[in-house]
Amino acid sequence: MVGTIEPRKGYLLALEAFTRLWSAGEDINLVIVGKEGWIGLPDEMRRTIPYILERLRSHPERGKRLFWLEGISDEYLEKVYAASTCLLTASEGEGFGLPLIEAAQHSLPIIARDIPVFREIAGENAHYFPRGADPAALERSIVAWLEIYRQGAHPQSRNIAWLTWSECAKRIFSTIFQAETKQARIFVDISVVYKHDFRTGIQRVVRAILTALLENPEDSFEIVPVYLACESTIWHYKAANISLCNGELLAEPGKVSREIDLAAGDILLCLDLAGGYVVPASQQGLYSRIQKKGAAVYFVVYDLLPVRLPEYFAEADVAGYLDWLGVTAESDGVLCISQAVAADYRRWFEMLPCVMRGKEFRISCFHLGADIVNSSPTHGLPDNWKDQMHSMSRQPCFLMVGTIEPRKGYGQVLSAFEMLWAAGTELTLVIVGKKGWMMSGFHEKLHAHPEFGKRLFWFDGISDEYLEKLYAASTCLIAASEGEGFGLPLIEAAQHKLPIIARDIPVFREVAGDHAYYFTGPTAEDLARAIADWLQLHEEGQHPTSDSMPWLTWKESAEQLKHELLDF
Missing domain, CATH: 3.40.50 (Rossmann fold)
Incomplete structure (x- = not known):
């Protein structure tokens, strides 16, 4: 325990609780670091202090399992923190609670009275005992802590956030001059x-x-x-x-x-x-x-x-x-x-x-x-990623990116590709998107599809690093959504100079302008015809390209x- 010896600090409560623990056979030490408080004030304002001091000085465990370090240097206090097992802070009221921070600096576990300021400082990173606890209640709380401590399941103070004195000073000046x-x-x-x-x-x-x-x-x-x-x-x-x-x-x-x-x-x-x-x-x-x-x-x-x-x-x-x-x-x-x-x-x-x-x-x-590299991207590649990329790139590869949900047009696209495959057109369809809602039947169809893993691929959750490779290896992006807020995949495709086939909706026109090939119509036949027409244009080098499509970096987006x- 660290702090001036005064009534609110809970020293008497702690001493009585430890006396009970010692009587019950617990072989633990109590170290108190603190000077006598309220020196120089009238006796009537410090009536309880003599009793606390007398109990400390005359206790039969003094010098055995009870140690009172009345006035020690900061250097010695550091060593006491380092040698201790736990900080006990039983104060009934504090403005801050510096010992909790000092304990956290030494990764020293904490048992604290459940008062608001201690909760503010330590959060869930301390073991609390009730605010109005008597010695028996504190004894039970310490016994409970010892049990979880021995199991290694006690709250860890090292997670407590704290400031250096330099950072504290900067915050003070920042507040003053703000x-x-x-x-x-x-x-x-x-x-x-x-x-x-x-x-x-x-x-x-x-x-x-x-x-x-x-x-x-x-x-x-x-x-x-x-x-x-x-x-x-x-x-x-x-x-x-x-x-x-x-x-x-x-x-x-x-x-x-x-x-x-x-x-x-x-x-x-x-x-x-x-x-x-x-x-x-x-x-x-x-x-x-x-x-x-x-x-x-x-x-x-x-x-x-x-x-x-x-x-x-x-x-x-x-x-x-x-x-x-x-x-x-x-x-x-x-x-x-x-x-x-x-x-x-x-x-x-x-x-x-x-x-x-x-x-x-x-x-x-x-x-x-749209620069994925500056969006805190995820990393990691599957073990067989090179084999997957090889399988996809043996023929024209069309990429779709987005959560699998009804408005995205996945059903229309797959049906269109089935028509093209049946007609003998050699194409690959790659879908990158997590499972969404109201599409369980489509999920099952993908997994059971005879072309799955051959000319049809679905990646339910891949890293941004792998997505970058898919953009780079694909022939064209298909954006078939019936409604979007922006259409980020179109921008990401443009970064890789990847051509785009997009549904003709206002937001895609706003994002891609004349740099995409647009289709209309809700049926598989409508889209299959559009893809076939695009393939002909692509073979002749007459398809719209995304090479010069304008796009922003995330820095420029943040500036806007x-x-x-x-x-x-």
Whole structure:
């Protein structure tokens, strides 16, 4: 135990609990490091101290299993921390709790009274005993800790986040001068990526944008990644323990995160699509409280497909998405990932009753980047990847990229390829996409298909590294989706100068312009005819090429986003 000897510190409680433990046969030591407290104050204000001191001095275990180090140097204290098994901190009230941080520096486990400040510092990385515990209750808690300690299952203090004194000083000066310098703080909500990165398209965007923002800091504002947390039924934002190292985002969710308090002039950018967190947080009034403090709230909108094409989504998902859209309408504005999405959002927003719209609401857009190498890519190749690539490249190879879900047009594409194969056309179809919803029959058809592993390949979950190789080895990208927010695979194809066959929808025209070959029609015959026509053009060198198709890096995309955000 470390701290001045005074009533609130819980020394008497600890001494009585250890006395019980010793009587029960536990062979453990109690070391107390602290001077007598409240020296110089009137006796009536320190009546309990003489009793504590007397108990310490006269205890029969003094010098055996009870040690009181009344005044030692910092050097000696360091050695005591290093030689100890656990820190016990029983204080009934503290402003901070420095011994917990010092214990964490030495990876020393912690048993602490369950008070808010200790929870703030240590989170789940300490073993707590009840706030109003008596000696018997503390004894039971220590016995319980000893049991899990001997099993190696005790909470680990090394996960506690702490600052050096230099970092602490910088934060003090930053806080003091922040108002003077008027540095904006942009809090970036990455809740899903931070808690459970599903590695889908939206999470890829979130990782890439955040990486670009952190890699290119500016003096005018600070980027702070945050996530939504619900503790004791209260929703709030907490700082995400995430850092940038050699272009890679490194997250350590196990570390204790500080609660975020937004102030006037701050911006909250909800970059991730986190409806499951956002909706209940909004219902509790989180975003309205943030706005009342003078901070602005903006949402990135990736598409309105559950509104435009509800038949391709489960009813519960459509309802949940509408709830999330309702939250965005009460914010200060939205940033859409294409002009097409901005137009869709505007049409939806204008149908809302005026009382449901945010005041001075703004709708803007920016384009996504496409350099996978700068999107915190995943790595790893299957053992047989070279054999797979060889099998695919023996004939023209058509690539599709995206989650397997109804709107993506996978059924039409496979049927078109079956027609072409039946007609004797030698082609390979490669599908890269995780299992989505409402497509279980299609999943089964793929696995059971007679061409599976020959001229038909499906990769349910591959690394970005392998996806890059597939783009490079393919002959053409097919984008058959009936609705998209942007169409990132088109940009990624253009990076590899890979020709594109795309369904003729507004967002694909916006992204690819005249650099893609477009098809119309919902049937397999429509697409089979378009592919056959494209093959003829390709053989003659007359097909549209993506070589000069304009696209942004993620750095440029992040710059567009910042410009639109700060221009609000």
